[in-house]
Amino acid sequence: MVGRFLKKIYVSLVYLFLYVPILILIIFSFNDSKSRGTWGGFTLKWYKELFTDSQIMSALYYTIAIAIASTIIATIIGTVAAIGIHQMKIKHKSIVMNLTYIPVLNADIVTGISLMILFIFLKLQLGFMTLLIAHITFNIPYVILSVLPKLKQLDTNLYEAALDLGATPWHALWRVIIPEIMPGIITGGLLAFTLSIDDFVISFFTTGSGVSNLSITIYSMARRGIKPQINALSTIMFFTVLSLLLIVNVRANKNTQGKENVI
Amino acid sequence: MERNIIELRNVCKDFNGHRALNDVGFYVRKNEFITLLGPSGCGKTTTLRLIGGFEQVTSGEILFEGTDITSMPPYKRKVNTVFQKYALFPHMNVFDNISFGLKVKKMDKRLIEKKVKEMLSLVNLKGFEKRSINSLSGGQQQRIAIARALINEPEVLLLDEPLGALDLKLRKEMQIELKRMQQKLGITFIFVTHDQEEALTMSDKIIVMKDGKLQQLGTPEDIYNEPKNSFVADFIGESTIIDGIMHEDYLVEFAGRKFKCLDKGFMKKEKVDVVIRPEDIKVVPTREGMLTVTVESVIFKGVHYEMMVRSNKHVFKIHSTEMVHASQEAGIIIGPNDIHIMKKERVADEK
Structure with a gap:
């Protein structure tokens, strides 16, 4: 009984530690006082100011544009790559899979700087395009890693069955394989979208010409002192990313449950 | 000559340097129920996959009604396959599974509906159109797989140990039912099994294989009564x-x-x-x-x-x-x- 009680306290402490800072951030985003120490009553004015601030609105536009574009492109490239990797012989497959894991495990700062150097070397003007390319690049491995397990679960005869019934390879891929692995593709896409919205380090090094996303804008604003709008903005970002991650996790659970049922 | 619907000539197949089929040759006549019989690893499934077009021969020829189809892709062959684990499309319902082949051919919708209905009654699953694949039992999935292949009116139906996953009673029922369908529709069946009793029950002709080689070809009676070598004698029945x-x-x-x-x-x-x-x-x-x-x-x-x-x-x-x-x-x-x-x-x- 005591042990169970202690366990509960322990878990509560861990989560308290993790979430109190965010909670305070959220509370202060509704604080009427400009001071960070005192509570001056409830207000939504920071949120209102947020949406009238042209700098933040432009950052929001870039963030969402980059997120949508990079998600779509990375999902397509990643899915095609996953199908290719799945067909490979085991030896080649393990080499390619290691190459896929390295960018995932690599420090963001290394990825960011190396991309920046590459863009400069290629004489690409840092800006929207380079930012987009960078986001596509770091999103592709996550899509591959979400789609591959679905391909492994696939009955190997499904593709052959479609060919057997008269479908061309293209038709079989489109009508049978893609619908079967769609849950993995969507999960990969959601993950890519979340990561793109979330990214600061890589974006910081690969953008320029006045193009900056939300995280970069917050960073530069914070250097000039924390404005309460930043609390509001951070709160919105937190909830956006949280809800996307919840969707990804619920989907992942559903998939594993489905698999258990089949077995 | 014209009545040989499928003919294999000197077919060899290597997998990574391992010879899976060694100089296999036989022919199948129209409307025959022919069984490829042998222990696992004898090359019977490989033979079937070569006829289906899912594998390419290393050497030799495969003929369909006298024309060479050795390098023809599977979607152009007039054969259909019932796979061992059925390979039904899980994201489609029963109707969409069965009608897949006809939709590929862009057949008229109302004709498709009529044909699916006929097929479902042939396999004794009337009214199952809207059911999802995962809600069906193994035996029912088996019937859907057969219906999905037969609706295309293939000249030859290839069956790869289709009854392997069923329990004994269901197996016996399906054996009789398959034979009934084959006789009713007049389609050539090429059936793969390792079960000698199944082979003897259903086949017009049996091909016994071992280690990628053809051992004996004959009617069930021939093979049982006059086995060509001690392997066939031992494999078919006890001795x-x-x-x-x-x-x-x-x-x-x-x-x-x-x-x-x-x-x-x-x-x-x-x-x-x-x-x-x-x-x-x-x-x-x-x-x-x-x-x-x-x-x-x-x-x-x-x-x-x-x-x-x-x-x-x-x-x-x-x-x-x-x-x-x-x-x-x-x-x-x-x-x-x-x-x-x-x-x-x-x-x-x-x-």
Whole structure:
């Protein structure tokens, strides 16, 4: 009984530690006082100011544009790559899979700087395009890693069955394989979208010409002192990313449950 | 010539340097039910996959109604396959699965609906159109897989151990039902199984394979009664195989005694395999027997008793409705037409 009680306290402490800072951030985003120490009553004015601030609105536009574009492109490239990797012989497959894991495990700062150097070397003007390319690049491995397990679960005869019934390879891929692995593709896409919205380090090094996303804008604003709008903005970002991650996790659970049922 | 719907000529197939099929050649006539039979790894499924177009031959030719289809892709062949694990499309319902082939051909929608209905009634699953694949039992999925293949009106239906996952009772029902469908529709069936009883029940012709080589091709009766070598004899039904010596035409010696037999054309004193079916040995009182044996074990098998009996070094398996208790003596009689003489073929003796 005591042990169970202690366990509960322990878990509560861990989560308290993790979430109190965010909670305070959220509370202060509704604080009427400009001071960070005192509570001056409830207000939504920071949120209102947020949406009238042209700098933040432009950052929001870039963030969402980059997120949508990079998600779509990375999902397509990643899915095609996953199908290719799945067909490979085991030896080649393990080499390619290691190459896929390295960018995932690599420090963001290394990825960011190396991309920046590459863009400069290629004489690409840092800006929207380079930012987009960078986001596509770091999103592709996550899509591959979400789609591959679905391909492994696939009955190997499904593709052959479609060919057997008269479908061309293209038709079989489109009508049978893609619908079967769609849950993995969507999960990969959601993950890519979340990561793109979330990214600061890589974006910081690969953008320029006045193009900056939300995280970069917050960073530069914070250097000039924390404005309460930043609390509001951070709160919105937190909830956006949280809800996307919840969707990804619920989907992942559903998939594993489905698999258990089949077995 | 024209009636050979499928013909394989000198087909070889290698997988990573391992020879899976070695010089396989046979033909299938229209409307035949032909079974490829053999232990796992004998190349029967590979043969089927070559006919389906899912694998490419290393050398040799495959002909369809006399024209070479060796390198034709599967979606252009007039054959359809029922896969071992059914390979139904899980994201589609029953109707979409069955109609897949017709939709690919862009057939008129109302005609498709009518045909699917007919197919479902053929496989005894009327009204299942809207059901999801995962809600069906193994036996029902099996029927849907058959319907999905048959709706395309293939000239040849390939079946890769389609009954393997079903329980015994369902297997027996499906065996009869498949045979009924084949006769009703007049489609050529090429059936793969490792179950000799299944092969004997359903087939017009059986091809026995081992280690990528064709062992024997014939009607079930031929293969059961006149197995070509001791492997076929052992694989099809049970049998006792013992060493013997052919003294002259129609006279063989084994188990320390000479027996009359119906075989001839061997060299003098040639060493041979003598194959005897367990149901062909008659058990009689000791005095009346050709050989005196001691019963080592008796197992009740339902229809008959299975007895292992010993005469000196030689053990015979006997199926008989007469029972002799273990460790008692008895006599056995083996008639001339129950003795099958095979040339020694060491390849066929690993079991």
